[in-house]
Amino acid sequence: MSVKQTFWHLLDDYSIEVPIIQRDYAQGREGAKEQQIRQSFVQTLHEMVIHTDRSQDLDFVYGSLKKDKLVLLDGQQRLTTLFLLHWYIAAGTGVIEEVKPKLEKFNYETRISSREFIQSLIANSHGLIDAVGKKSLSKRIIDTHWFFSVWQNDPTVQSMLTMLDEIDKVFKSDLEQGVSLWQQLVCNDHPPITFHFLEMQEFALTDELYIKMNARGRPLTEFENFKAWLQSYVDKSDDIVIPDTFWTAMDKEWTDVFWRMRESGEYEVDGLFLTTFKSVAQYNIAGRITLAGSKLAVGDEKIITALHNNTFVSSTEYDVHRCFKDNTLNIIGDLFNLISYLQSPEGKDGLPELAKQCDSIIKGMLRNKGYYEQTRFSALLSFIRQRESGTHWDADELKQLTDWLGVTTRLINNTQSDIVNYVRAVHALHEMCKLIGDGCFIHRLLDTEPNAIPFFNEIQKKEEILKAKLVVEDPSWHPLLRKFEEHEYFYGQVGFLLKGSQDPESGLYCINKFTTLANIAAVLFSHELIETKDFLLQRALLSLGNYLIWSKSNLSFCMKNPGARNDNWRKVFNDEKRCKILLELLGKLKEGNEVQGLKSIIESSNCNHWRQYFIKYPQAITACGRRKIRMYYNSEIYLLNSERMSGWHGDVRTYALYLELQNEKSEKISKLKQVLKPYGSVKKENDYPGVIFSPWQGGTLRVEFIKDDFVITLKSDTGRVIDVEQCPEVEALYSIIDNLKTMEGL
Known part of the structure; x- marks a missing residue:
C-alpha cells in the first residue's frame, strides 16, 4: 500500500540512497527542451510553496528498505530536486545548522564525486546564498576552496549546479520571508509538495522490474512534469470529474x-x-x-x-x-x-x-x-x-x-x-x-447517402455503403470482403472487383464471380508479381489497351508502392475506362495459372500501336527510372529517368531500334554494330535522343525520331551535314526501322 509523504517527513523515517545502478541526475541538463521543463517544474514548486492553499502531488516514489535505509527504485529525479530545494531554502533562511543532520541523510552512490559534492555542499553552506554580486550561485560554488574542479566532469554535479541556479532565480526574492518560508516548505498540516511512497520490499526486484520502474529516471522527464501539471490542473478545475482510481x-x-x-x-x-x-x-x-x-x-x-x-x-x-x-x-x-x-x-x-x-x-x-x-x-x-x-x-457496442x-x-x-x-x-x-447508436452501425450506413458523409473520398464512400448493403443482405459477404480488403496492396479498396462481379442486366452482385476475380487480382497485385523484372502485368494490360495514368504532365505505368498516391494502381481501379481494361485482363486469366496466362497474352499481342514497343521490349519500361513517360503530339514518346525533360531521357522508338541492333545477328549490319555507341540519352528538352554510330563515313551517324518519323543524319566533326552514302549496312538499318514502323502501324 502506498503512503502519502513529503520529502522532509520521509527523512524522519529513513536515510535515502540513490543506488549505483541509477542514472545520473538529469533535470539540470542543458538543452532547450530540458530548460523549458526545468523552468516549468521549478515554477510549479514555487507556486506551491508560496501559495499556502495550493498543493502538488508528484506521483509515486518506489524503493526498497534495508533496515533504516531507503534505496530508491524510482523517483531519483524528483527527490534530488526536492533535496536541492530544501537545502537552498534552509541555507537562505538561516536554518541550515539545525537541519544539517537531516539533510545529510540524503546520499548518492552513483559516483564518489556526486556523494562528495552533496556532503561538501551541506557542510559549507554558510554565505553561499546571501552573498552579493553578479556571480550566479553555481559560479560562487565552483569558486569556493572546497569545490574540486574534477567534479565538473560529473554529469550529476553539473545538473545539480544548473538546477540550483534555476531555484535561485525563482526563489531568491522570497528568502526575505526568513524562517516562515522554510516553515511553509516543511508544513505538515498542509504540505505544498507531496508524493506517494510505495515500499517494494515484498516484491522480487528483478532486473526487468527495476528497469521498468526506473525508466522514468531517464533524462527525458517531460512526462513527469506534464503529469504533475495535469494533476494540479484537474484539482483546480471545477468541470473535470475523474474516478479516484x-x-x-x-x-x-x-x-x-x-x-x-x-x-x-x-x-x-x-x-x-x-x-x-x-x-x-x-x-x-x-x-x-x-x-x-x-x-x-x-x-x-x-x-x-x-x-x-x-x-x-x-x-x-x-x-x-x-x-x-x-x-x-x-x-x-x-x-x-x-x-x-x-x-x-x-x-x-x-x-x-x-x-x-x-x-x-x-x-x-x-x-x-x-x-x-x-x-x-x-x-x-x-x-x-x-x-x-x-x-x-457490451457485445453489441464492441461489434459496432x-x-x-x-x-x-x-x-x-x-x-x-x-x-x-x-x-x-x-x-x-x-x-x-x-x-452510431442503439441500432447497428452497418444498418444505418446502408441507408446513408454518400453526400451525408462529409469530406472523405467519394468513390470509397459509395463502396462502403454498397458493401454494407451486401453484408446485411448476405452475411457470407463479410469474411470474403475482409479477406481482400486486407490485401497488402488494396488498402481496403475492392470496389473495382465488385464492379466486375455485377451482372449488367440485373445489377446483382455474384459472390462466386467476385471470389474468382479477387483471387486472381490478389496474385497479380502481390509483392512478387506487381512489378517483375519483365513487367508481365504492365505489358499484358498494354496488350489490351492504354491503361497508363496521368501524373501531372507524364503518363505512369503505376508505382508498386501504394503510398505513392499520385501514381499508383488505385487510379486504374477508380477510372472507368482503365478499370475496364483491368477487368478484361482478369477475365482472360485462370485462377492458379496467372503467370503463364500473362505471358500468353503478351506473346500473342499485335496491337499495331505505340504500346507494342513496351509490350515487346520490357527494357523500355526499365529505362523509365520512375516508371513514367512524356508524350508530345501523340507521337513523340520519351522515357524519363526522373520526372522532367530537363533530366536524362530517351525516346521509345530509337531505344527499340538500339535494342534491335544489339540483338541483330546479320552480317549486313555488322560493320555498323562495330561503331555503335551507347544509347544517346539527352538532358535538354530541345535535344533529341537517338542511336549513334561513330565514326561512320567520315562523321557521326545519328538516328532520331522527330514528330512522326525516324530521321537519319550524318554530320562531320564540325557539325556540317553530310549526305549519307547508300550501302548494304545503311540499307539493313532502314530495313530494321521499317519493321519497327510496321509493328507500330505507321
Missing part, C-alpha cells in the same frame, strides 16, 4: 498497456504516455478549429504541428487551448481500459479482429506519427467520445466499434492525408458519429 491506474494497469507495446530493447514508457496525451490534445484542438479555406490559422497550425511532431509544449499552451477540459480524461481512461482488455487473453481470443485493429491504431500513433495514423487514432477516439464514460462495453474502425480505416486509407485534411477528417468523423 485514475492516477493509480496510470501507474499500474495503464503502464502495463504501454509496457506490452514497447519495442524490443525499449525500457521507457513515459514517452509513449506523453505521445498519447499529445495525440488526444491534437484531436481536441482539431475538432474545435473552424476551417476557412485551404489553410489553417497560423496559431492553429503551430500548436497542431508541435503536438504532431512531439516537440515540447508548455503547460500554458495546454491550458489556453483547453486540451484536457470537460470529459477528455475520462475518454482517455476508457481508451486505456479498452486496450488493456483487448491485450488480455479474453480480449485477444474473444475479439481478434478488434484487438488487431486497435493494436495497429495505437502502435501507428505511437511509432509512425503521420497524419494518416493520427486520423485513424482520431476515429477510435471519436467512437469512445460519443459513448457514456466509465460504462461497461469493430465495424466503425473497419469503415473509417478504409475511408482514411483512400483519402489524401496532410494537416488540413486531418482537421477536415476529425470534423467528418464527428459528423459520422451520428450513425
Whole structure:
C-alpha cells in the first residue's frame, strides 16, 4: 500500500540512497527542451510553496528498505530536486545548522564525486546564498576552496549546479520571508509538495522490474512534469470529474498497456504516455478549429504541428487551448481500459479482429506519427467520445466499434492525408458519429447517402455503403470482403472487383464471380508479381489497351508502392475506362495459372500501336527510372529517368531500334554494330535522343525520331551535314526501322 509523504517527513523515517545502478541526475541538463521543463517544474514548486492553499502531488516514489535505509527504485529525479530545494531554502533562511543532520541523510552512490559534492555542499553552506554580486550561485560554488574542479566532469554535479541556479532565480526574492518560508516548505498540516511512497520490499526486484520502474529516471522527464501539471490542473478545475482510481491506474494497469507495446530493447514508457496525451490534445484542438479555406490559422497550425511532431509544449499552451477540459480524461481512461482488455487473453481470443485493429491504431500513433495514423487514432477516439464514460462495453457496442474502425480505416486509407485534411477528417468523423447508436452501425450506413458523409473520398464512400448493403443482405459477404480488403496492396479498396462481379442486366452482385476475380487480382497485385523484372502485368494490360495514368504532365505505368498516391494502381481501379481494361485482363486469366496466362497474352499481342514497343521490349519500361513517360503530339514518346525533360531521357522508338541492333545477328549490319555507341540519352528538352554510330563515313551517324518519323543524319566533326552514302549496312538499318514502323502501324 502506498503512503502519502513529503520529502522532509520521509527523512524522519529513513536515510535515502540513490543506488549505483541509477542514472545520473538529469533535470539540470542543458538543452532547450530540458530548460523549458526545468523552468516549468521549478515554477510549479514555487507556486506551491508560496501559495499556502495550493498543493502538488508528484506521483509515486518506489524503493526498497534495508533496515533504516531507503534505496530508491524510482523517483531519483524528483527527490534530488526536492533535496536541492530544501537545502537552498534552509541555507537562505538561516536554518541550515539545525537541519544539517537531516539533510545529510540524503546520499548518492552513483559516483564518489556526486556523494562528495552533496556532503561538501551541506557542510559549507554558510554565505553561499546571501552573498552579493553578479556571480550566479553555481559560479560562487565552483569558486569556493572546497569545490574540486574534477567534479565538473560529473554529469550529476553539473545538473545539480544548473538546477540550483534555476531555484535561485525563482526563489531568491522570497528568502526575505526568513524562517516562515522554510516553515511553509516543511508544513505538515498542509504540505505544498507531496508524493506517494510505495515500499517494494515484498516484491522480487528483478532486473526487468527495476528497469521498468526506473525508466522514468531517464533524462527525458517531460512526462513527469506534464503529469504533475495535469494533476494540479484537474484539482483546480471545477468541470473535470475523474474516478479516484485514475492516477493509480496510470501507474499500474495503464503502464502495463504501454509496457506490452514497447519495442524490443525499449525500457521507457513515459514517452509513449506523453505521445498519447499529445495525440488526444491534437484531436481536441482539431475538432474545435473552424476551417476557412485551404489553410489553417497560423496559431492553429503551430500548436497542431508541435503536438504532431512531439516537440515540447508548455503547460500554458495546454491550458489556453483547453486540451484536457470537460470529459477528455475520462475518454482517455476508457481508451486505456479498452486496450488493456483487448491485450488480455479474453480480449485477444474473444475479439481478434478488434484487438488487431486497435493494436495497429495505437502502435501507428505511437511509432509512425503521420497524419494518416493520427486520423485513424482520431476515429477510435471519436467512437469512445460519443459513448457514456466509465460504462461497461457490451457485445453489441464492441461489434459496432469493430465495424466503425473497419469503415473509417478504409475511408482514411483512400483519402489524401496532410494537416488540413486531418482537421477536415476529425470534423467528418464527428459528423459520422451520428450513425452510431442503439441500432447497428452497418444498418444505418446502408441507408446513408454518400453526400451525408462529409469530406472523405467519394468513390470509397459509395463502396462502403454498397458493401454494407451486401453484408446485411448476405452475411457470407463479410469474411470474403475482409479477406481482400486486407490485401497488402488494396488498402481496403475492392470496389473495382465488385464492379466486375455485377451482372449488367440485373445489377446483382455474384459472390462466386467476385471470389474468382479477387483471387486472381490478389496474385497479380502481390509483392512478387506487381512489378517483375519483365513487367508481365504492365505489358499484358498494354496488350489490351492504354491503361497508363496521368501524373501531372507524364503518363505512369503505376508505382508498386501504394503510398505513392499520385501514381499508383488505385487510379486504374477508380477510372472507368482503365478499370475496364483491368477487368478484361482478369477475365482472360485462370485462377492458379496467372503467370503463364500473362505471358500468353503478351506473346500473342499485335496491337499495331505505340504500346507494342513496351509490350515487346520490357527494357523500355526499365529505362523509365520512375516508371513514367512524356508524350508530345501523340507521337513523340520519351522515357524519363526522373520526372522532367530537363533530366536524362530517351525516346521509345530509337531505344527499340538500339535494342534491335544489339540483338541483330546479320552480317549486313555488322560493320555498323562495330561503331555503335551507347544509347544517346539527352538532358535538354530541345535535344533529341537517338542511336549513334561513330565514326561512320567520315562523321557521326545519328538516328532520331522527330514528330512522326525516324530521321537519319550524318554530320562531320564540325557539325556540317553530310549526305549519307547508300550501302548494304545503311540499307539493313532502314530495313530494321521499317519493321519497327510496321509493328507500330505507321
